[in-house]
Structures are given as C-alpha cells and as structure tokens.
Amino acid sequence: MWRERRRQPPPQLRLLVAAAMVVVVGALASAAEAALQVGFYQDKCPIAEDVVLEEMRLILMEDATLAPSLLRMHYHDCFVQGCDGSIMLRSRKGKTTERDALPNRSIRGFDAIERIKARLETVCPLIVSCADIIAVAARDAVYLSHGPWYDVETGRRDGNVTVAEYVENDLPPPDSNIVDVKTFFSVKSLNSKDIAVLFGCHSIGTSHCGPIQKRLYNFTGNMDQDPSLSPAYAAELKKLCPPPRPGAGDEGGGEGKTKVPMDPGSNYTFDLSYYRHVLATGGLFQSDASLLDDPVTRDYVEKVAKALSPDEYYADFAVAMVKMGRTDVLVGDLGEIRPTCGIFVD
Incomplete structure (x- = not known):
C-alpha cells in the first residue's frame, strides 16, 4: 500500500475497468x-x-x-x-x-x-x-x-x-451522469442506495458558478440548456451566473466569487429539503438531476422528499457515512501519526 502508485490511465479508461475492481x-x-x-x-x-x-x-x-x-x-x-x-x-x-x-x-x-x-x-x-x-x-x-x-x-x-x-x-465531476456516478461509487464499494443517501450532503453548502455554466448555457454544445432543469429554477440560476466570459479560468471550481446555494432556503441546515429540491427543480448539478434517471436512486429521492420525519433518512445517512469512512484506510502498523497534518514527516 505504501509503494508509489504508477500513473493511472485517464478517467474514461478507468471507468471501463472499475467494475472488475x-x-x-x-x-x-x-x-x-x-x-x-x-x-x-x-x-x-x-x-x-x-x-x-x-x-x-x-x-x-x-x-x-x-x-x-x-x-x-x-x-x-x-x-x-x-x-x-x-x-x-x-x-x-x-x-x-x-x-x-x-x-x-x-x-x-x-x-x-x-x-x-x-x-x-x-x-x-x-x-x-x-x-x-x-x-x-x-x-x-x-x-x-x-x-x-x-x-x-x-x-x-x-x-x-x-x-x-x-x-x-x-x-465524479458535477456534470456526471448516473452511469458514471454509479461507477465511481462502486469502486469504493458504495451502492445505489449509498449514492442517493450521500448526495444528501448537498443539503448544506454552496457552489461557484463554474460547475453549472455548461448546464445553463451550452449543455450539448449547441448553446442550449439542460432540459432536466425546471425553467423557473434555471432562470433564477442565470441571474446569479451569467454566461462565462471567453477565456475565463475555473480557479477552485467556479468563475468569480458568486456563491450559489445547493439547497436554496436551507443551505446551512442539514435536513430533507435537498431531496424535495431535486425532485421539484432538477437540483443544482447535473449529477443531482441524475439521481432521477435510475430507478433505485429515484425511488429513494421520492421517498425522502415525501417523508414526514427525518429519522429513517438520518439512520441511512449514518450507515452510509460509516461505510464510506472505511474506504482504503491505513490501520495497525501502516501509515503514520503526523504531529502537523499539512507537513510531511521526512
């Protein structure tokens, strides 16, 4: 585990071999x-x-x-x-x-x-x-x-x-479709339900405009809008995120300093409204909308969006987070304990 890994192939090739892993x-x-x-x-x-x-x-x-x-x-x-x-x-x-x-x-x-x-x-x-x-x-x-x-x-x-x-x-990038999302997550031993549950993390936080500009202005390369976005929500997003400037960079995941809430009206409260938002509008990212393109993830979104209590979702979230937290960990005599997290121990 501690040997330097070889340079990995591009994402497209890695997606083809992911199932075997x-x-x-x-x-x-x-x-x-x-x-x-x-x-x-x-x-x-x-x-x-x-x-x-x-x-x-x-x-x-x-x-x-x-x-x-x-x-x-x-x-x-x-x-x-x-x-x-x-x-x-x-x-x-x-x-x-x-x-x-x-x-x-x-x-x-x-x-x-x-x-x-x-x-x-x-x-x-x-x-x-x-x-x-x-x-x-x-x-x-x-x-x-x-x-x-x-x-x-x-x-x-x-x-x-x-x-x-x-x-x-x-x-998985924000513009992933559900096939790609499932492939990336399956490599980490996370299944379709885990995906739907963990995407609930988007209940809190914001994004910059960069990851959604293609979805708003050039979804298929024909200067079009992602049809999975509700027209009203797309209009709101366009007010916050104008078309990208030619040659503009994408430092840190977005152009400019504009912050766009991932769960409007509740972006710093961890609750069920994210799922209602995805079901009603298509969500902020293409990957959010992709949850509606798979029967397992869609069923889960619909169930949570209609739930009267968060208890079942909270229990599922705990299970999924613990499961994700086991991913390729170093334990026992492997690895090290650093005195400062950001500094290499030579």
Missing part, C-alpha cells in the same frame, strides 16, 4: 471494518472526540460556512486513495499534492483541522490521526448543522502518498 475493494473494506472501531481512543486519549466537538462548536460559531466544506473534505479525502488524511498535506518543491488539485482548491477548513490537531497534540501527543480528525469533524459538522449524531469508527492512520492528478481521476 469491486470484488477486491470489497475485501479491503471488510478488513477495514475489522480494524476500525467506535471508541478506538478510549484508552490512550479518551477525550479525543470531546475535544474535536468542542473545537468544532467554536469554529462554526466563528464561521458557520465551514460546516459543508469540512464535510466535503472527508468525502474528497476518502475517494482519493482512501480516508488517510493525505488531503491535508501541503505541496512542496517537486511534489504537487491532492490539496492543490483543481477540485480541492475551493475546499476551506484546512486551518480548522490544524487547529483541532494542535489542541489534541497538547493533551495526547502523536495519538490521534489527522484522518480520524477529518472523519469526526465531518460528523460534528453535520450534527452542528441540525443533522443527525452518529458513532464514528476510528483507528485510521495517516498516509503520506499524495498525487494531485489522482483527484480528478477519482472524484
């Missing part, structure tokens, strides 16, 4: 499940999760907009080489890391994770991994956004293999 990944997930456990730090650092929650309360009191970004950080960390904290590592001479890959440039909260890590280092030095801090902070971000509390399995160790190009290969 599912059996292998499933075996790895079973091993991770056996190694991770709730309360892993009970003996060596029993206050670890209390410290994370205390710091998260303070962090989100100072800036509530960090909650969705910290949740997104956990997802991006897990999908690229597993939940190993490697997303935190800063680039250094001759080595561009995941952190500086284009899809990760709009992620905020790296300083928040370092703040939590520094606090833990004062009470339990070299005990709690950055990978576990990210996982627990994601849970707390959901909980402090009025979402569910769930037990997080811990025991991950930190990875130090990080390559920027893997990020765009391993993360």
